[in-house]
Amino acid sequence: xxxxxxxxxxxxxxxxxxxxxxxxxxxxxxxxxxxxxxxxxxxxxxxxxxxxxxxxxxxxxxxxxxxxxxxxxxxxxxxxxxxxxxxxxxxxxxxxxxxxxxxxxxxxxxxxxxxxxxxxxxxxxxxxxxxxxxxxxxxxxxxxxxxxxxxxxxxxxxxxxxxxxxxxxxxxxxxxxxxxxxxxxxxxxxxxxxxxxxxxxxxxxxxxxxxxxxxxxxxxxxxxxxxxxxxxxxxxxxxxxxxxxxxxxxxxxxxxxxxxxxxxxxxxxxxx
Amino acid sequence: xxxxxxxxxxxxxxxxxxxxxxxxxxxxxxxxxxxxxxxxxxxxxxxxxxxxxxxxxxxxxxxxxxxxxxxxxxxxxxxxxxxxxxxxxxxxxxxxxxxxxxxxxxxxxxxxxxxxxxxxxxxxxxxxxxxxxxxxxxxxxxxxxxxxxxxxxxxxxxxxxxxxxxxxxxxxxxxxxxxxxxxxxxxxxxxxxxxxxxxxxxxxxxxxxxxxxxxxxxxxxxxxxxxxxxxxxxxxxxxxxxxxxxxxxxxxxxxxxxxxxxxxxxxxxxxxxxxxxxxxxxxxxxxxxxxxxxxxxxxxxxxxxxxxxxxxxxxxxxxxxxxxxxxxxxxxxxxx
Ligand SMILES: [Zn+2]
Numbered sequence: 001x002x003x004x005x006x007x008x009x010x011x012x013x014x015x016x017x018x019x020x021x022x023x024x025x026x027x028x029x030x031x032x033x034x035x036x037x038x039x040x041x042x043x044x045x046x047x048x049x050x051x052x053x054x055x056x057x058x059x060x061x062x063x064x065x066x067x068x069x070x071x072x073x074x075x076x077x078x079x080x081x082x083x084x085x086x087x088x089x090x091x092x093x094x095x096x097x098x099x100x101x102x103x104x105x106x107x108x109x110x111x112x113x114x115x116x117x118x119x120x121x122x123x124x125x126x127x128x129x130x131x132x133x134x135x136x137x138x139x140x141x142x143x144x145x146x147x148x149x150x151x152x153x154x155x156x157x158x159x160x161x162x163x164x165x166x167x168x169x170x171x172x173x174x175x176x177x178x179x180x181x182x183x184x185x186x187x188x189x190x191x192x193x194x195x196x197x198x199x200x201x202x203x204x205x206x207x208x209x210x211x212x213x214x215x216x217x218x219x220x221x222x223x224x225x226x227x228x229x230x231x232x233x234x235x236x237x238x239x240x241x242x243x244x245x246x247x248x249x250x251x252x253x254x255x256x257x258x259x260x261x262x263x264x265x266x267x268x269x270x271x272x
Numbered sequence: 273x274x275x276x277x278x279x280x281x282x283x284x285x286x287x288x289x290x291x292x293x294x295x296x297x298x299x300x301x302x303x304x305x306x307x308x309x310x311x312x313x314x315x316x317x318x319x320x321x322x323x324x325x326x327x328x329x330x331x332x333x334x335x336x337x338x339x340x341x342x343x344x345x346x347x348x349x350x351x352x353x354x355x356x357x358x359x360x361x362x363x364x365x366x367x368x369x370x371x372x373x374x375x376x377x378x379x380x381x382x383x384x385x386x387x388x389x390x391x392x393x394x395x396x397x398x399x400x401x402x403x404x405x406x407x408x409x410x411x412x413x414x415x416x417x418x419x420x421x422x423x424x425x426x427x428x429x430x431x432x433x434x435x436x437x438x439x440x441x442x443x444x445x446x447x448x449x450x451x452x453x454x455x456x457x458x459x460x461x462x463x464x465x466x467x468x469x470x471x472x473x474x475x476x477x478x479x480x481x482x483x484x485x486x487x488x489x490x491x492x493x494x495x496x497x498x499x500x501x502x503x504x505x506x507x508x509x510x511x512x513x514x515x516x517x518x519x520x521x522x523x524x525x526x527x528x529x530x531x532x533x534x535x536x537x538x539x540x541x542x543x544x545x546x547x548x549x550x551x552x553x554x555x556x557x558x559x560x561x562x563x564x565x566x567x568x569x570x571x572x573x574x575x576x577x578x579x580x581x582x583x584x585x586x587x588x589x590x591x592x593x594x595x596x597x598x599x600x601x602x603x604x605x606x607x608x
Contacts, residue, residue: 069594070592071592072590076521078521130588132588136585158476160504160507162498162588163498164498164522164523164534165587165589167497168584168587169587169588172587174456174457179581181457197477201456201477201481204453206454206457219444219449220443220444220449220477221443221444221448226440230440238444243445247446
């Protein structure tokens, strides 16, 4: 389950203007901010940082981060062209995050929730020990406090540099969701671009309700791996949110501007 | 296939010497000439050579052994260890997936449900078995039979041997990720003992999709990895030829995984690999499975599930620093 490197594309460079990655339109940053980073011309979804995602989804000032004291180690002493330790440091600096997930508690339209947000800019949002542990602790806390769980995924899969320990996080987080089931506490899974590999093959696809952002890449294997295996070009729109909806794999596709309202409506139904 | 006749590169000297000994033995019988001294000396030489070559295998050599074309597959183990096997087919929704074998059998007088990936021995067989790479219907079939096991309080034995879950168009259309994810959750909650044996290739999510259990055993030369060494090498070294380095870095051998507590026990293989003597492995495996089944049967369902949860809960390594003063105040506030 490889993690594909983000490809060096910055989501939004600093300054007053941003060029759309898809249609090349020059967009005034203020305008982009107002549209939750959706290109006003072509509808392209720029990636949100976890902080921007919190701002989008949570009631103002309600977010309290937890488990920030869990930091990545280097269990295998992994060295490829670049050492794992260096790669972690580099991505910590790039994103300002300690790991590929932020977890915490907050409110969404007055509903208390336990929330985790993965960041693709940190090693491709890959799942490794800290990501698995933060997500699992968050779920366990949600069971104790009897509050719904919301996880926003964006990930290329399991992290190679922690080897099979990354793989085991899939079992660990999924088992925790089993306990959440027994507690009859809802889990809303939000899939954003991209969600593949070990994250999609564990908690991301286990939501009681699964919501995807439009045109996100969602799947088990990455499109390149599939193309190499079957030696043919993939059909247009393959593995997009729209494709998954058509094949019955997700509940709905929701525009970013409507995401919070949709979650609130769902939580209202669960809580009455 | 060359490998079937000649063996892997590194085992070729042994295979060739064994062939020569075999030829001499046949001559001995046919021509009534006594070669016994020469045979004995060659056999000694062969034993020494085996120790030299197989005594200290590199991770990459183990990868090759785990994929050896003569390595026993799931059905070989079922035939060896069990009797009265009845295959159950189909996921009841879409199709039967021959890359996954499921059924019921007797193991030491006791009924078990057995599931496992199944590779093909020949190209024709692999057209059917898809090289042991299951589609979603394979994982769903496995779950269906595991639910059957739970319904009738029958323990489950799962054999893992796959390069990975199949990456293809149909697999994605039918929700490969969902099928695996669902199995991970469901297997953590099944109210019967589950014993997992990694017999060959433990290829990532495709392996784990039937790999959650109370005890995880692994053959000495099997591998279990988050990604194939070739895949890892082509991404992190940008060169698939660096697979031997990746195999070492990924810590995918049974010895490595025992150290990381991902597996509970290593099942010894004969020098050079299980394909040289499956009975040897069969005897060990039978004893171990029996012992663990007895041990697990003594647990209450609550205890069984609690232990299984803890087993996976504790996997992973990270640094837990003391929360900062600000975080501590938050925690205190929360407790009030
Ligand atoms: Zn645009």
